[in-house]
Amino acid sequence: MWILRINMTDRSYQLEDVPKAYKLLGGRGLTSTIIHDEVPPLCHPLGPNNKLVFAPGIVTGTAAPTSARISVGAKSPLTNTIKESNAGSGWPPALAAMRIKALVVEGQREQKGKFWMLSLSWDQTEGKPKVEFLPADEYVGQDLYEVYPKLFERFGKVNIGSIGFAGESLYSNSGVAFADLAGRPSRYAGRGGLGAVMGSKGLKFIVLDRKSAPGVEIADKALFDEGRKKLTDALRTADITKPKGALNTYGTAVLINIMNEAGGLPANNFSSGRFEGAPNIAGEAIFEGNKERLGKELYNHACSPGCIIQCSNTWHKPDGTEHVSCVEYESDWALGANCGIDDLDKIAELVRLCNAYGLDTIEAGTTIAVAMEAGLAEFGDGKKAIELMHEMGKGTPLGRILGNGTDAAAHVLGVVRSPVVKGQSMPAYEPRAVKGIGITYATSTMGADHTAGYTINPEILGVSGKTDPLSPEGKAEVSRAFQAATAFITDTTGHCLFIAFAMDIESCFEGIVDEVNGVLGTHYTVDDIAKLGAEILRKERAFNEAAGLTKVHDRLPEFMKYEKLPPHNNVYDVPDEALDAVYGEL
Amino acid sequence: MKVDVKLFGTLAQSVSGPILAHYPQGIRAGSLLEVELPEDSTLADLVAHLSLPTEELKLTFVNGRPQELDYRLAPGDEVGIFSPVGGG
Numbered sequence: 001m002w003i004l005r006i007n008m009t010d011r012s013y014q015l016e017d018v019p020k021a022y023k024l025l026g027g028r029g030l031t032s033t034i035i036h037d038e039v040p041p042l043c044h045p046l047g048p049n050n051k052l053v054f055a056p057g058i059v060t061g062t063a064a065p066t067s068a069r070i071s072v073g074a075k076s077p078l079t080n081t082i083k084e085s086n087a088g089s090g091w092p093p094a095l096a097a098m099r100i101k102a103l104v105v106e107g108q109r110e111q112k113g114k115f116w117m118l119s120l121s122w123d124q125t126e127g128k129p130k131v132e133f134l135p136a137d138e139y140v141g142q143d144l145y146e147v148y149p150k151l152f153e154r155f156g157k158v159n160i161g162s163i164g165f166a167g168e169s170l171y172s173n174s175g176v177a178f179a180d181l182a183g184r185p186s187r188y189a190g191r192g193g194l195g196a197v198m199g200s201k202g203l204k205f206i207v208l209d210r211k212s213a214p215g216v217e218i219a220d221k222a223l224f225d226e227g228r229k230k231l232t233d234a235l236r237t238a239d240i241t242k243p244k245g246a247l248n249t250y251g252t253a254v255l256i257n258i259m260n261e262a263g264g265l266p267a268n269n270f271s272s273g274r275f276e277g278a279p280n281i282a283g284e285a286i287f288e289g290n291k292e293r294l295g296k297e298l299y300n301h302a303c304s305p306g307c308i309i310q311c312s313n314t315w316h317k318p319d320g321t322e323h324v325s326c327v328e329y330e331s332d333w334a335l336g337a338n339c340g341i342d343d344l345d346k347i348a349e350l351v352r353l354c355n356a357y358g359l360d361t362i363e364a365g366t367t368i369a370v371a372m373e374a375g376l377a378e379f380g381d382g383k384k385a386i387e388l389m390h391e392m393g394k395g396t397p398l399g400r401i402l403g404n405g406t407d408a409a410a411h412v413l414g415v416v417r418s419p420v421v422k423g424q425s426m427p428a429y430e431p432r433a434v435k436g437i438g439i440t441y442a443t444s445t446m447g448a449d450h451t452a453g454y455t456i457n458p459e460i461l462g463v464s465g466k467t468d469p470l471s472p473e474g475k476a477e478v479s480r481a482f483q484a485a486t487a488f489i490t491d492t493t494g495h496c497l498f499i500a501f502a503m504d505i506e507s508c509f510e511g512i513v514d515e516v517n518g519v520l521g522t523h524y525t526v527d528d529i530a531k532l533g534a535e536i537l538r539k540e541r542a543f544n545e546a547a548g549l550t551k552v553h554d555r556l557p558e559f560m561k562y563e564k565l566p567p568h569n570n571v572y573d574v575p576d577e578a579l580d581a582v583y584g585e586l
Numbered sequence: 587m588k589v590d591v592k593l594f595g596t597l598a599q600s601v602s603g604p605i606l607a608h609y610p611q612g613i614r615a616g617s618l619l620e621v622e623l624p625e626d627s628t629l630a631d632l633v634a635h636l637s638l639p640t641e642e643l644k645l646t647f648v649n650g651r652p653q654e655l656d657y658r659l660a661p662g663d664e665v666g667i668f669s670p671v672g673g674g
Contacts, residue, residue, distance in 0.1 A: 240671065257616055258645065279614075282615065
């Protein structure tokens with residue numbers, strides 16, 4: 001296994017043996033460790049000293065189910081913290097198959113506005129990856145839906161990672177996009193502006209051709225197979241993850257109705273926990289709408305090879321042709337409920353434009369909602385929202401303001417209700433109605449991030465326990481435990497977070513630990529996982545502290561403490577001491 | 587007494603019994619159903635009244651708050667019933 005270092009200053013590279021200290025890491029554990037060890041915490045995120053790190057999970061590239069994920073890490077231009085954002089596609093297993101444990105992009109282009117692509121393929125004679133730099137200027141400034149087919153035509157069956165116009169323009173809202181299994185530019189490591197970090201280095205694409213690559217080494221095949229079987233059985237049995245279960249049928253947007261029912265679906269820029277139009281945009285409505293337009297039931301597809309949950313939907317136009325894949329819960333909410341828009345065709349177009357321009361759907365939606373509050377459009381005006389999205393995609397002065405995210409827009413436009421923590425906007429769960437997720441938003445090393453410690457499972461969904469969402473009691477412990485477990489069990493192993501929906505089946509967790517031990521030859525037990533996750537969190541926290549963040553940054557925005565949220569009319573009442581205890585007692 | 591009921595996930599298609607006669611267009615996820623129940627009925631009584639398959643039923647809310655099946659309903663309560671759901 002290698003660490004591949006790419007220097008964008010002189011377009012050179014080094015293929016290094018994986019140092020001993022990194023051998024047992026992968027995914028977020030590895031990206032965060034490399035950033036902690038090598039990136040100066042006070043560096044400018046878009047300057048030459050930041051590094052962009054890509055690391056497949058420990059089991060990514062093996063036959064482990066639902067595990068084809070890549071962690072992308074750097075110091076974030078949106079949050080000024082350490083950042084890890086992960087995505088599933090065919091790209092991560094391709095990198096892993098070439099035995100690259102991490103790809104570290106360093107330095108910076110010398111010529112402003114110049115873009116390159118990196119091409120990696122397997123050199124069978126040498127028995128190692130072949131690295132080439134090619135000019136990419138001809139693809140700059142274009143819609144990714146137009147660019148990807150050109151690359152497939154030029155390179156054949158490859159996997160593409162890229163930035164769009166947003167990343168080229170160094171927007172703080174810019175993701176790293178990966179091609180899905182049908183070649184769409186739709187699978188995003190979206191959060192935290194990592195596209196801008198890639199853009200600042202002058203890197204437009206990373207194209208992988210895995211042909212003849214040897215694949216991932218497995219230390220103990222029998223144990224690994226036992227583990228993947230346990231996990232596969234759990235995922236095929238659990239109601240949420242099984243074939244034709246909730247995710248496969250309705251997609252992630254199945255959460256719209258339940259969050260609305262619980263009074264925790266943020267609407268009209270976090271001014272209510274209920275949205276009247278919720279049933280019109282929910283996962284059930286997507287399923288029924290497709291059925292009407294296609295004349296048959298359509299179940300969802302996999303975003304990445306080897307996924308057995310298969311939760312990615314495709315929304316169709318009235319004439320039955322494809323509009324966009326995928327309308328995820330977060331995108332549906334951010335560009336729908338949070339902007340007061342209850343028209344799936346408008347939401348689908350907004351999602352498509354985010355994919356085309358290289359924007360994170362969550363940050364884009366919350367920014368448009370802030371713009372609506374500032375009077376640039378009425379809540380519910382989908383047409384105007386689409387126009388604002390085009391401003392971002394065209395790089396007009398207004399678009400460049402909006403492209404720098406929710407908090408930047410709120411500052412420029414004079415909006416007090418800016419729903420961000422550490423500069424990153426909140427996703428689709430209202431902290432005043434679901435207290436534990438607010439603790440995760442406040443304290444996560446990543447800024448407001450639901451995936452960092454998904455307490456929604458016990459607070460709303462009755463998975464891994466059941467607690468009262470409105471009560472702050474005991475939630476610091478819940479958030480801490482979820483944050484630590486997540487850092488390793490999904491984000492470092494390379495499994496999708498959604499394996500957590502099968503966690504009430506005991507073999508699920510055991511299966512993952514067996515898989516990891518099988519690949520690495522380790523002897524971890526189920527009890528070791530929280531400890532391994534906590535070590536990763538400590539490194540991230542240490543980086544953030546050295547970057548100047550203190551406990552005052554672990555707070556929700558002030559308006560949530562004095563504005564009562566309908567329908568439960570709650571404010572955010574988790575005491576600061578409880579927030580401080582999350583990492584204080586880690 | 588009357589309560590307002592909404593069914594979500596797979597449950598909207600699972601309703602059977604006389605109530606269907608009142609909804610000739612069919613029942614969709616989130617459709618508002620006005621259900622007449624005897625006083626002091628519980629959530630479990632409501633589930634039985636709608637002939638919902640209990641094995642598909644996971645979460646119940648009354649007036650936006652999670653409640654268990656032994657919860658005693660009051661006139662005008664707003665009930666939401668869900669099959670297992672998850673996402674992110």
